[in-house]
Amino acid sequence: xxxxxxxxxxxxxxxxxxxxxxxxxxxxxxxxxxxxxxxxxxxxxxxxxxxxxxxxxxxxxxxxxxxxxxxxxxxxxxxxxxxxxxxxxxxxxxxxxxxxxxxxxxxxxxxxxxxxxxxxxxxxxxxxxxxxxxxxxxxxxxxxxxxxxxxxxxxxxxxxxxxxxxxxxxxxxxxxxxxxxxxxxxxxxxxxxxxxxxxxxxxxxxxxxxxxxxxxxxxxxxxxxxxxxxxxxxxxxxxxxxxx
Amino acid sequence: xxxxxxxxxxxxxxxxxxxxxxxxxxxxxxxxxxxxxxxxxxxxxxxxxxxxxxxxxxxxxxxxxxxxxxxxxxxxxxxxxxxxxxxxxxxxxxxxxxxxxxxxxxxxxxxxxxxxxxxxxxxxxxxxxxxxxxxxxxxxxxxxxxxxxxxxxxxxxxxxxxxxxxxxxxxxxxxxxxxxxxxxxxxxxxxxxxxxxxxxxxxxxxxxxxxxxx
Numbered sequence: 001x002x003x004x005x006x007x008x009x010x011x012x013x014x015x016x017x018x019x020x021x022x023x024x025x026x027x028x029x030x031x032x033x034x035x036x037x038x039x040x041x042x043x044x045x046x047x048x049x050x051x052x053x054x055x056x057x058x059x060x061x062x063x064x065x066x067x068x069x070x071x072x073x074x075x076x077x078x079x080x081x082x083x084x085x086x087x088x089x090x091x092x093x094x095x096x097x098x099x100x101x102x103x104x105x106x107x108x109x110x111x112x113x114x115x116x117x118x119x120x121x122x123x124x125x126x127x128x129x130x131x132x133x134x135x136x137x138x139x140x141x142x143x144x145x146x147x148x149x150x151x152x153x154x155x156x157x158x159x160x161x162x163x164x165x166x167x168x169x170x171x172x173x174x175x176x177x178x179x180x181x182x183x184x185x186x187x188x189x190x191x192x193x194x195x196x197x198x199x200x201x202x203x204x205x206x207x208x209x210x211x212x213x214x215x216x217x218x219x220x221x222x223x224x225x226x227x228x229x230x231x232x233x234x235x236x237x238x239x240x241x242x243x244x
Numbered sequence: 245x246x247x248x249x250x251x252x253x254x255x256x257x258x259x260x261x262x263x264x265x266x267x268x269x270x271x272x273x274x275x276x277x278x279x280x281x282x283x284x285x286x287x288x289x290x291x292x293x294x295x296x297x298x299x300x301x302x303x304x305x306x307x308x309x310x311x312x313x314x315x316x317x318x319x320x321x322x323x324x325x326x327x328x329x330x331x332x333x334x335x336x337x338x339x340x341x342x343x344x345x346x347x348x349x350x351x352x353x354x355x356x357x358x359x360x361x362x363x364x365x366x367x368x369x370x371x372x373x374x375x376x377x378x379x380x381x382x383x384x385x386x387x388x389x390x391x392x393x394x395x396x397x398x399x400x401x402x403x404x405x406x407x408x409x410x411x412x413x414x415x416x417x418x419x420x421x422x423x424x425x426x427x428x429x430x431x432x433x434x435x436x437x438x439x440x441x442x443x444x445x446x447x448x449x450x451x452x453x454x455x456x457x458x
Contacts (some may be wrong), residue, residue, distance in 0.1 A: 016253070056300050093248040133281050134408050137404070137407070138274075138408050138409040140404060141404055141405040144401055144404050144405065145391060145392070145401070145405060146312050148392070148395050149395055154457055157454050158391050158451060158454050158455075160451055161447065161451055161454070162391060162405060165387075165409070165447055166408075166409075168410075169409055172409070172412050172436070173409075173411055173412055175412075176411065176412035176415045176416055176432075177411070177412075177415065177433070179415070179416075179419070179428075179429075180415045180419060183431065203280055
C-alpha cells in the first residue's frame with residue numbers, strides 16, 4: 001500500500017503511467033455524456049408538472065453533485081500535500097480549483113435558468129442556492145490566494161490550509177444556512193421533494209452524473225499532467241522527453 | 245501575558261487605527277438613511293442586519309493592518325521563533341484585533357441603533373449577539389491576515405478569502421437578535437464561539453509558520 005502511494009506520488013511515475021488513462025476517460029466521458037444527453041433531452045418524457053423545462057435537470061443535478069464533491073476532493077488533496085508534502089498533491093489542488101469553480105458556476109447558472117420557468121424568478125434565497133453560492137466563493141478564495149502568492153511552494157501550502165479549513169467549515173455553513181431558512185419560514189421550494197421519478201427519468205440522470213465525473217477526471221488529469229511537466233521542467237525526465 | 249500588554253500598549257499609543265475603523269462604521273451607517281429613506285418605520289427592521297454587516301466589514305478592513313507592521317519589522321518572525329506557544333501568539337493577536345476594532349463598535353452600538361431608530365430592547369439583543377459573535381469575526385480576520393501577510397496584494401484579497409467563513413456567524417448573530425433571543429440561535433452562536441476559540445488559533449499558527457518562511 002505504501003509503496004503504491006509513494007510510486008504514484010512521484011511526478012515521473014505518475015506522468016508516464018497516467019497517460020494510458022486519457023483515451024479511456026475521453027472515450028468514456030464522450031460516449032456516456034453523448035448517450036445521456038440523447039436519452040435525457042430527446043427520449044425521456046417531459047414532466048407532467050414542469051413540462052419540457054425539467055430537462056435542465058439533466059445538466060443541473062450532475063453539476064451540483066460534482067461541484068460539492070470536487071471541493072471535497074480538492075480539500076483531501078490539500079490535506080495530503082500538507083501532511084506528506086507530496087508535490088503531486090499540491091499540483092492536483094492547483095489544477096482542480098478552476099475546474100471546480102467553473103462547475104459550481106455551471107450549477108448556479110443552470111439552476112437559475114431552471115428557476116425562471118419553475119419559480120418565476122431567476123434567484124431565490126433558498127438554502128441550497130445560498131450554500132452553493134458560498135461554495136463558489138470558497139473556490140474563488142483558494143484561486144485568489146493562489147494567484148496572489150505566485151508559484152512558490154509556500155503559496156501552495158497557504159492555499160492548501162485554506163482549502164482544508166473550508167472543507168471543515170462547509171457543514172457549519174450548510175447547517176447555518178438551513179436554519180436561517182427553515183426555522184425562519186418553511187422553505188417554499190425544494191428540489192428534493194419532487195414526486196418519485198420513474199426510471200425513464202433517473203436513468204438518464206444517473207448516466208449524466210457518471211458522464212460528468214468521467215469528464216471531470218479527464219479534464220483534471222490533462223491539466224495535472226501539463227502542470228507537472230511545467231513544474232518539473234528542469235528535471236531529467238522532462239528534458240529527455242522533450243528531446244524525443 | 246507580556247504579549248497581550250505589548251499589543252494593548254501599541255494600540256493605546258497609536259489609537260488612530262481603532263478610531264478610523266469606528267468612524268468608518270458610523271459613516272456607513274449614516275449613509276443608509278440617506279440612500280434608502282429617513283422614515284423610522286422602514287429603517288427600524290433593517291437595523292440589526294445593517295449594523296452586523298458594518299461590523300463585519302470594518303473588522304475585515306482592519307485585519308489587513310493588524311499584522312502588517314509586525315511582519316515588516318520582523319517582530320512576527322521573532323514571535324514565531326520565541327518560546328511563546330504559537331497558538332497563544334495568534335490568540336493574542338485576535339484579542340488585540342477585537343479590542344481595537346469590535347469593542348469600540350460594540351460600545352457605539354446604542355448610538356448606531358439610535359441612528360437607525362431601533363427601540364432599546366432590540367439594541368440590547370443586538371449588543372448581546374455582537375458580544376458572542378464578534379470574537380469569532382476577529383479570530384477569522386487574524387487567520388485571513390496571516391494568510392495574506394507579506395503578499396503585497398490589493399486589500400480586497402483578505403475579504404474575499406474570509407467573508408464566506410463569516411456567513412454562519414452573521415446568520416446566527418442576526419437571527420438571534422431579530423428573533424429577540426430565541427435560545428436555539430444563542431446556543432448555536434455560543435457553540436460556534438467555543439469551537440472557533442479552541443481551533444482557529446491553532447490553524448492560524450500553522451499558517452504563521454508558512455507566512456514567515458515566505
